[in-house]
Amino acid sequence: MIARLLSVLCLVGFLAACSGTPTSTLGELPRTPQASVEQLLQKAEQSPPALAAQLRLAAADKAFTLNNPARAGQILQQVSLDQLSPAEQVLASTLQAELALLRNRPQSALQALEHPSLQRLGELPAEQQVRTRLVRAQALEADNQLLPAVRERVSIAPQLTGAAAQDNHEIIWALIARLPTDEATSPADGELGAWLALGVAVRDAITLELQQAAIDNWRNANPDHPAALRLPEPLSKLRALPSQPLSxxxxxxxxxxxxxxxxxxxxxxxxxxxxxxxxxxxxxxxxxxxxxxxxxxxxxxxxxxxxxxxxxxxxxxxxxxxxxxxxxxxxxxxxxxxxxxxxxxxxxxxxxxFGLAAEDEARSAARRAWNDGMRRAVALVPRGEWGDRVLAAFNQSWQAEGGTLLDAKHIDQPVQLAGQIADLFQLRQSEARAQRLKQTLGVELAAEPARRADVDFIFLAATPLQAQQIKPTLTFQYAGDVPVYATSHLYSGDSNPAQYRDLSGIRFCETPWLLDENNxxxxxxxxxxxxxxxxxxxxxxxxxxxxxxxxxxxxxxxxxxxxxxxxxxxxxxxxxxxxxxxxxxxxxxxxxxxxxxxxxx
CATH class of the missing domain: 3.40.50.2300 (Response regulator)
Structure with a gap:
């Protein structure tokens, strides 16, 4: 009885704080009450629109902190941002971004963080600033915007303490180690510029001894930098490795x-x-x-x-x-x-x-297609042991990402290719349905066959000659608009444009050697x-x-x-x-x- 009374008193106190007149146009963040999610929602049903929106936002945030994101998302959908103060809008947008990340939708998360209220983030308590900026950094990383993610984490580092600061420190280096060369060498000043310089110094050193020397030289040049005061763990391990120069x-x-x-x-x-x-x-x-x-x-x-x-x-x-x-x-x-x-x-x-394994390219295709938002695939690979290995590598990596392989065909002789693609896209079933409908109605139908609509992309492993036959056949079989992700085997390295005109739109992986002509x-x-x-x-x-x-x-x-x-x-x-x-x-x-x-x- 006493516990119940305390809960009600806490809820009343929270409501009073919510209903009070804010001291500025920014408003206040919802305070964390002792009331349960259900109590907050029940009170929201009995409150005017503005207060109801605040209560539902508090309930959604509490459900999220209690590790119930599905419930949090359901509640947040009922919250109208227009009914909230700017401070509450920041919290709602942050929560929306956190939920989007859990659903592996980084672009939706970033879109949520573009709400105009975020322009006033710096006026909010440090705890909310850290929460919002960390989720932005996570969303940028998940969206493969690695350099902006580094910049966000470097900027927020002074506001972090304890384990959060240590984790952020290690993540900054992990992101820098993954940066493409053009981003790693981007001009930057201050702390960020020094981080990037450290990454380039370690990356450009071609032996362990030179890497260890590069780390020491960088630390001597940047003695007060956070990474000099405490080396990221991988660099500490690198410096500790025994040096055995090759002669x-x-x-x-x-x-x-x-x-x-x-x-x-x-x-x-x-x-x-x-x-x-x-x-x-x-x-x-x-x-x-x-x-x-x-x-x-x-x-x-x-x-x-x-x-x-x-x-x-x-x-x-x-x-x-x-x-x-x-x-x-x-x-x-x-x-x-x-x-x-x-x-x-x-x-x-x-x-x-070490070798030029086709399996590497198949796995690369799976990761690239997944990062591009594809989820359901079909595959075309050559008949034989090589094609089996490539298909197995693709399927294993694709399923590990979470994708679905709907069907696969082994490329046969050109005369059979059209039929194989028709089967892959279930065009014959469509034609059979049209024929049955014609027989039922007793009239001619001017209907084109319809391909299956659940295919997001085609994984292709083929020679240049096979690929030149496949792409036009896809168009002929009503599948010319389906994206194609291919291994490098369809590219001969020849610069003759006529050879690749029929391959327009096909994406393929290739060695940096053949793509970076100015090296x-x-x-x-x-x-x-x-x-x-x-x-x-x-x-x-x-x-x-x-x-x-x-x-x-x-x-x-x-x-x-x-x-x-x-x-x-x-x-x-x-x-x-x-x-x-x-x-x-x-x-x-x-x-x-x-x-x-x-x-x-």
Whole structure:
């Protein structure tokens, strides 16, 4: 009885505060009463419109703090912002943004935070300012606006204390580490500019030793910066890693046979990165070339490499040799193989694997489509083992994102392609329905077949020739307006516009090497090897990235969150010690290629 009386008294006190005349046009934020959500809603039913809106807002906010967002959303829908003071409008907009984020709708969250009342956020208590600005930062990050999210968090940092300040500090660095190069090098002053300079310094250093030196140099130049006073945890771990400079690398590649041309491109890319490091004033390791087609056995090769003083092996390229390495219990020298052994587990701890895996591109397509708001997919992939692997990788990543794969077809001969696409979009069912209706009515119907309407996009893995057949067939089969997300295999690297005119609208992932034509190293390599500007350029890029990875393998293993901006993609290491690539995206437009803004790479 006493508890009930106290609850009523608290509610009355709260109502009195709400009904009092505010001291300014800003108004007051609802105070947190002891009354329950239901008590607040019950009183709202008996109150005039303005007070009812305040009570419902308080009830919605209380439901949210009690971890009942569904209830909070239902109540907030009944609140008219026009009935609220500016302070209450700020709270309502903030709550609306928080609920939108929980529904994975960052753009709706940002739209909610554009309400005119937010212009007066600085007049509100610090607690409300922090709440609103943190949700804005979270929404910007979720919307892949990484640099604005960094700017928001750097700006709010002085208002935070304790665990919230520490979390914000770590998130700032995590966001900076993910920034695309053009944003990371954006001009900025003050604390933000120093944060960005730290990110660039660590990113541009090509060895662990140079990264550690870059951190120390930055701290000496910015002694009072928050990141200098307390290094973000990943940088603290980076500085603590033991430094073991490489002095000699064994490059093991075939110089004869079917893979010789592939190996030449990889070798030339690898060595071009080596020469660039020399020209930049670094002291790169010595490179010793070995012909994998001439070795008697892997055991004999490793004995020779050890005798020659090699600390790291880059190669082999041949899949059977990589499989042999994967079957060994351990290796005498740390090794970066340039292919994959197809085994999921059990490889020796000294073995790392790197290649231009189509599965990476399939996973990249899933992430890109999801970030673009797609939710339901169909797929077209080549018939055979390669197509099966690509489809499996896409589907696994797509389902992990939360998407649905409605159907998939394996591309057959061109004569069968139209039928396959018709089946994919259920056009034959539409035609059959029209035929049944014609028979029922006994009259001719001028109805076009209708494709299924639940498909958001098509995932496509195809050669340039297949893609040139598929896009017009989609148009013929009433599906020309369905977005297409493709792997790089449909792009030959040729600059002939006529070759890609039929591909307009298709989005595809591609290596930075082929998309960033103004890169100085790319220009230098193409001058010497013109073929590096075409599809073979992917192999040159892989060779360069193998050189970038060589001194960083221990770091990637010790700090799994590490990302390296390479020429074949943004590189990371998974739990099986395989390098994965996240690729940038482009779109065909009238025979030309337009680079798309980067998402969360």
């Amino acid at each position: 000699k690398i064994a490059l093991l590649l075939p110089q004869e046979g079917q893979l010789a041309s592939v190996a030449r491109a990889l070798r030339d890319g690898f060595m071009s990165a080596h020469y660039q490091a020399q020209q930049a004033g670094f002291n790169p390791p010595e490179i010793v070339l070995y012909d994998s087609t001439q070795i008697e056995s892997l055991e004999a090769f490793y004995r020779q490499a050890q005798a020659d003083g090699a600390q790291l092996v880059v190669g082999p390229l041949e899949k059977p040799l990589v499989k042999q390495l994967g079957d060994l219990p351990q290796l005498p020298i740390l090794t970066l193989a340039l292919n994959y052994d197809d085994a999921g587990e059990g490889s020796p701890a000294q073995l790392f694997q 100085p190293l790319r220009e230098q390599v193409i001058q010497q090897w013109p073929q590096a500007g075409g599809s073979l350029g992917r192999l040159y890029a892989m060779g360069i990235d193998a050189y970038l990875l060589a001194p960083r393998l221990a770091q990637l293993k010790a700090l799994p969150e590490t990302r390296i901006d390479g020429y074949s993609g943004r590189l990371s290491l998974n739990s099986q010690q395989r390098i994965e690539r996240e690729l940038p995206w482009a779109e065909f437009q009238g025979g030309t290629i337009r680079r798309l803004p980067d998402y969360n790479l």
